Amino acid sequence: MLAYFGPQGTFTEQAARGFASPQQELVPFDTVPAALAATRRGETQAACVPVENSVEGAVPATMDALTEGEPLVAVAEAVLPVRFSVLVRPGGAPVRTVASHPHALAQVRHWLAEHLPAADVVATTSTAAAARAVLNGEFDAAVSAPVAVRHYPLEVLATDVADVRDAKTRFLLVRPPGELPEPTGHDRTSVVCTAADRIGALSELLTELALRGINLTRIESRPTKGRLGEYRFYIDFDGHVTEPRVGDALAALHRHCPQTRFLGSYPKAEPGGAVAGNEQFVAAAEWVETVRRGHGA
């Protein structure tokens, strides 16, 4: 069974369908922490959750829920384009309230200001929860994934709504630590480090990556929720932990931040980015071996 951030008709469900094997049952949960908790309890083998959006940035609920509680590791990622539909109850009543997930609302602000300027905007747990609430009469319109109309008998007021063209959301498939996915040559590694509160702490972490020619693909900070000014850094970089230089970098991060949590090494959904060849690192390590054996200099 595969848990996903639901209910039925979310963008996350579409990503989960891409991850699931044909026989695998998909189970919706109304929040990201609930989907992850089911996987931690072993009720589902894995969970699919949204992690970041190209317009609105990180999904804080996912970042927090991956850091707190028993470890989970990502084994796959998916990147989906996001375009929204505005759904209403059949009958054409005036739209006084419009609801959706905060990330969706942030991506249709201009459209709402232009087309539904008088409507109150309300945040719901997900885009599909908004569609469900419209069906129940709680709100007048929902900003949803186009597939939501298949699950909720609503009328489509507008399609292809997006202030920014080509917005994309990245999703992760996570499960309890186990065998790692095989390296593919275009992988990403994710970690979270709690940096010490002192001068240069973050720059030391980034230098460990830079010195090894490792391309940073994302860095986000979240408060630890302890002392004001204390942060966790979510760091994604190119490479797989089984590669020697990535393993070395991870060990260095752990030396700087003993609370470093490994969040997975998995194939990138969209290969690309700055690639520094592994060959020089392998050749240099082999040279050191010859020196150690007394054969090189």
Ligand SMILES: O=C(O)C(=O)Cc1ccccc1
């Ligand atoms: O609410 C959803 O449908 C989600 O899966 C989260 C989300 C919200 C907005 C854009 C992409 C994903």
